[in-house]
Amino acid sequence: MASDKMAGNKIADDTLILAEGVDEEPIESNRRLFGPRLYLVVATLAAIYAGFHLAALNGLSISDWTGIRLGFLPTLPMETWNFRIVHVAGALALGFVLFAGTRFADDAMGETRMVEIAGWMLMIPALFAFGVALWFARLIDGGVMWNGLDATIKFRETWLYGAPLLLATIGAIVLSWMHKRERARVTAPDLVLAVCGFAVAAYLITIYGTLMRNSTGTPFAPIGISLAAVAGTLLIMELTRRVAGMALVMISVIFLAYVFVAPWLPGFLEAPRVTWQRFFSQLYTDVGVLGPTTAVSSTYIILFIIFAAFLQASKVGDYFVNFAFALAGRARGGPAKVAVFASGLMGMINGTSAGNVVATGSLTIPLMKKVGYHKKTAGAIEAAASTGGQIMPPIMGAGAFIMAEVTGIPYTEIAIAAIIPAILYFASIYFMVDFEAAKLGMRGMRDDELPKLPAMLKRVFLFIPIIILIAALFMGYSVIRAGTLATAAAAVVSWLTPYRMGIRSILKALELAGIMSIQIIVVCACAGIIVGVISLTGVGARFSSLLLGLAEASQLLAMVFAMLIAILLGMGMPTTAAYAVAASVVAPGLVQLGIPLLTAHFFVFYFAVVSAITPPVALASYAAAGISGANAMETSVASFKIGIAAFIVPFMFFYNGALLMDGTWLEIARALVTAVVGVFLLSASVQGWFLGGRSPWYMRVLLAVAALFMIEGGLVTDAIGVGLAAAIFFIQKAYRPRADAPAAVPVRGAD
Incomplete structure (x- = not known):
């Protein structure tokens, strides 16, 4: 793949283009690849799904699209809960059609035909449950009173709706684990699961359209809500397994098990006993699956995925990487510095650390190896840089939008603070990468290996959609309106490039957005399960009490404990889910310690993000190791070392609020300068290279101490830190102490 991207194709002005295909969507190993007819059907459904969100978020109706004014055509946006239910159900249906539950069969002979037949048999109860849900809607519309105490209604919901639904759901999930079919074909069990998702949605929309929404968690709640929630939870967890792996699923299972074993647990883990009916009747509401995480995925995240898809259609990703090469490729260890710049730019339009690694790392990692970086280091640099893309304003891997939803702090304030x-x-x-390059005697890339900066500057207009996005946000437009304007700008700007977007390209971008959104939507829904458990059991409040107890001994100890919990909860999860879960458990306790709300959530957000490069479960590092060919665990340890500042920076803005733009301009400027000096000294300590020379172990210790003094942000501590750094520099220049290891032989690189 990398060799294709480095083919060195020419464009009209004879400029060498290093990056090609960065915008191409990676194909997961379990994603189906359909033939022309079936592909057209799935692509159309994906485009309709994305277009539905774009229309709903901007208040358009079907009548607006068609020009036909009929009373029965719905007006968008829909009622909030219904919109979120449809949002999740659509992602489930697309996800089960696109992503297989097990490995593909090599050919038709390898297919498990008996399982396919059993799957089609399960379609009967699935369709029956869906039909019963629609029948319930007719009854309620006809004036039938509905409550959980009526014996007839309870019987209908249990045996005519819930039992067939759970039979089809559980049976199809189990069959999907065993069923192998060719990659171009959809299996019957997966179609059954898609129908079950619609059956859950149809029932909940019907029931929540009545007064029953207010009855959840009470004896008046119809048992069908609990049964639908059980089926919906199973569907969400199964699709999460397919698109995001087992880590988040296992954490969800642990939290769900906690609900029912909590009465027998010791200490702060103990919780009151709750029946399964009461718990699940509340789980699929705005305190759980339909809560903050789905609220964000159904509005901001889906909108910015559409924006990213439009940027991809106009090849902006290729331009970002080439621009980074033109800007930084000549510096020593050039490809590593390109990885830093490109990953920051790509992070603005890419929703996950691992996705960022795949997009840019397939180009930068081979080039880093080419100029002399060890394969382990090359992968680690890309993983650390790509993880940083999740904290890069304005989009911040969608974490900023969840933070705004949870805290109530305006998005613009969060983006500025970041x-x-x-x-x-x-x-x-x-x-870190510069010192590594200096130690190894690396060179930069030659001019004839790089895109020409003047040629790149001629196409700087490709930044216009992002500039419009930022400008609109700070002019007071809503996030939805700003994102829509930026998306439209991406289509307009494409007309100044060879990749002009017409109707076909726009539909292709919407199709791509619909497919790209599946993972993040189902992950947010699964995170909602965990958030619901935390909310309904009160474990978050008890964790806050534990933090308060630790703070009585040492506030720093409480912060370190909160850091470890945030990293632990985030391991193996995408950024949005990692932050949502950690924010529910850890952030309230930090706020109770007296830490400002924004600081507490940024503290949690940072550590949820860097869990992607924290051993032993480091998704970004594992993705980079797959490209570099290095050992995954060694790469994760190296990326942890390279990203070490990320574990210090949250403590820096805890001690000095000016780093989050809280203070006068003079205070903010001084905090920025001293903090940059601090991370410089920390990097010099870790790498053992300070101002042109290697440093022995005791000087590295002193550099680390100097860096820590710069963290607190006070005048006295800053003066001590600068004084220590100056003393170390004087010792190094005057006495030239012998380094711990001999200097490395300069690497010739690609000459």
């Missing part, structure tokens, strides 16, 4: 922490993170990565 600027200095992002600068510190990427400055630290830059220093």
Whole structure:
């Protein structure tokens, strides 16, 4: 793949283009690849799904699209809960059609035909449950009173709706684990699961359209709500397994098990006993699956995935990487610095650390190896840089939108506060790779290997959609309106490139957005399960009490404990899910410690993000190791080392709020300068290279101490830190102490 991207194709002005195909969507190993007819059907459904969201979020109706004014055509946006239910159900249906539950059969002879037959038999109860849900809607519309105490209604919901639904759901999930079929064909069990998702949605929309929404968690709640929630939870967890792996599923299972074993647990883990009916009747509401995570995925995240798809259609990703090459490729260890710049730019339009690694790393990692970086280091640099893309304003891997939803703090305020922490993170990565290149005697890339900067500047107009997005947000437009304007701008700007977007390209971008959104939507829904458990059991409040108890001994100890819990909860999960879960457990306790709301959530957000490069479960590092060919665990350890500043920066803005733009301009400027000096000293300590020379172990210790003094942000501590750094520099220049290891032989690189 990398060799294709480095083919060196020419464009009209004879400029060498290193990056090609960065915008191409990676194909997962369990994603089906359909033939022309079936592909057209699935592509149309995916485009309709994305277009539905774009229309709903902007308040358009079907009548607006068609020009036909009929009373029965719905007006969008829909009622909030119904919109979220449809949002999840659509992702489930598309997901089960696109992603297989097990490996594909090599050919028709390898297919498990008996399982296919059993799957079609399960379609009967699935369709029956769906039909019963529609029948319930007719009854309620006809004036039938509905409550959980009526014996007739309870019988109908249990045996005519719930039993067939659970039979079809559980049976189809189990069969999907065993059923192998060719990659171009959909299996019967997966079609059954798609129908079950619609059966859940149809029932909940019907029931929540009545007064029954207010009865959840009470004896008046119809048992069908609980049965639908059980089926919906199983569907969400199964699709999460397919698109995001087992980590989040296992954490969800642990939290669900906690609900029912909590009465027998010791200490702060103990919780009151709750029946399964009461718990599940509340789980599929705005305190759980339909809560903050789905609220964000159904509005901001889906909108910015559409924006990213439009940017991809106009090949903006290729331009970002080529621009980074033209800007930084000549510096020593050039490809590593390109990885830093490109990953920051790509992070603005890419929703996951691992996705960022795949997009840019397939190009930068081979080039880093080519100029002399060890394969382990090359993968680690890309993983650390790509993880930083999740904290890069304005989009921040969608985490900023969840933070705004949870805290009530305006998005623009969060984006502004994120600027200095992002600068510190990427400055630290830059220093780390620069010192590594200096130790190894690396060169930069030659001019004839790089795109020409003047040619890249001629196409700087490709930044216009992102500039419009930022400008609209700070002019007071809503996030939805700003994102829609930026998406339209991406289509308009494409007309100035060879990749002009017409109707076909727009439909292709919507199709791509519909497919890209599946993973993040189902992950947010699965995170909603965990958030619901935390909310309904009160474990978050008891964890806050534990933090308060620790703080009585040491506030720093409480912060370190909160850091470890946030990292642990985030391991193996995408950014949005990692932050949503950690914010529910950890952030309330930090706020009770007296830490400002924004600081507490940024603290949690940072550590949820860097869990992607924290051993032993480091998704970004594992993705990078797959490209570099290095050992996955060694790569994760190396990426942890390279991204070490990310574990220090949250403590820096805890001690100095000016780093989150809280203070006068003079305070903010001083905090930025001293913090940059601090991460410089920390990087020098870790790499053992300080201002042109190797440093022995005791000087590295002193550099680390100097860096820590710069963290607190006070005048006295800053003066001590700068004084220590100056003393170390004087010792190094005057006495030239012998380094711990001999200097490395300079690497010739690609000459």
